[in-house]
Amino acid sequence: MNSLLRHRVSYLLLLPTFTLVILFFYYPALSGIFHAFTTWQAVGDSRWVGLDNFIFMATDPFIRHSLYNQLLLTLADMVKALVPPFIVAEMIYSLRSERERYWLRTLCVIPMVAPGMVIILMWYFIYDPNVGLLNQALVGMGLEDLKRAWLGDPNFALGAIVGIGFPWIGALAFLILYAGLNNIPGDIVDAARIDGASKFARILQIDLPMLVPQIRLVVLLTLIASIQDFGRVLVMTGGGPGYATYVPALWMYEQTFLMSHFGYASAIGVTLFLVILTSSLIVLRVMKGDVED
């Protein structure tokens, strides 16, 4: 009896957590998966239509263009999340003074104190055709010919979105990789130094293999964020000009918010979920944590 009472307390204490999770995770997730096969709309009954929504996706030009854009954006996001933070982490790691390393690490994290929307809108301003920083700088350097409406030009708009945040020292990726570097056992690094390994040889043969778990984490986080985050596109270009910067999640948002095609939007959501799930599993399979190798 006593133990039953004890258990009842445990379940009772977990009740708030599970109530929230059922209401705002399990129920909507199941609802979304179910309704992906229906004509769910703001008014009227939703009718079961089998795979129709998915078949329609295959012919939807917005989906076709946006998948291509998404692929390019995700590849760019991956390079941006891995290369500059890794280089900066290695450079800071190579400095002797403990104090300077601490100060530089802090400096890398400082940009995070500005709200994300402020940064995006600052980049919107940087690309402004009339008073924007980029065109002003080009004029200042006598490169007037290169001036353009960066976000209004279908050939440059996607590139301009990739450019946001240059030089792309993402604080999150940097912190993860830098922590990994500092966690490499000192004797391994010393052994390499005694063997006379050059800096680059050490980076290739020790640091990179030892950082596999951290790199994998950054790849996974970037993959998930890149496919879901359509906020930057919504703010910068709204998907345009034409189809030039549409991404699937933005199209899903518009189908939901502007057109109330909840069934079709759910089908896009389920598809993106499956894309994220499959590619995450592939990343986990390819980048196994074989640190010993």
Next chain:
Amino acid sequence: MSKTDNSALSTFLIRVILYSLLGLSLLPVLVMVVLSVKSNVEIITDFWSLPSVIRWDNYPGAFETVKGSTFNSLFVTLVSCTGIVFLSSLSGFVFARHRFPGRETLFTVLIGLVMLPQVLLLVPLFVEVKSMGIADTYWALILPYMAGGQIIGILLCRGFMATIPQALFESARLDGASEFQVYRHIVLPLSLPILTAIGIINFHGIYNDFVWPLMVLQDQDLKTFAVAIFELSTVYRFEYGLTFAAYVVGSLPLVVVLLAGMKYFVRGITEGGVKA
């Protein structure tokens, strides 16, 4: 050239590159601050010059423009973070220190949720919030934020609280402490560092959220800062000085909280990264 000269030179080069890169990444923030104290005429005619006099004129108007939305963001973020920290500590404690049938199953079922991406939930949650009648209230933000933020929090708290020595609990129970007293006087104080980290990381995420508040809040008086400045940027298109001053004003809560809690923020991410 001797080997030491060589490494002194490369250290010097590394410093030059590092400081220029970091300077470049801070440039948009610096431009924002500088332009916020220039007049509109100065910005358009004389873009590159530093302001001849620092004009605070933009600030009263900017403050009026975003004080409401900044308050909304701050309020929603603080309430959500308090809820997240409370639920993380409570459920983390139960999972770490209670023995009961189904514990591991429940824990797996809960943590497995991190696999469900926002993109799957966005549409059905939008419809659900509307049909629950909480669209256009703070609850439409607070409840989903709490539901989502607590998951990683519980994971972190469980790991942390499992390391609290069992002897502390036993002696408290011998003294006749109730379950609540154990939680309140042993678990909470000892978990303060991890709880602070959870609070600050969620503060950053929630204060920055844009798409969800854009979708569920139409009432002008409830809009959050991110949504308000997004809409402002289309209305006050050519009021540059005012706009940048508004950005600065609305950034302040995040700046203050993150600078004050930087240690915990960095440690939270760093430890997560090393355990990867």
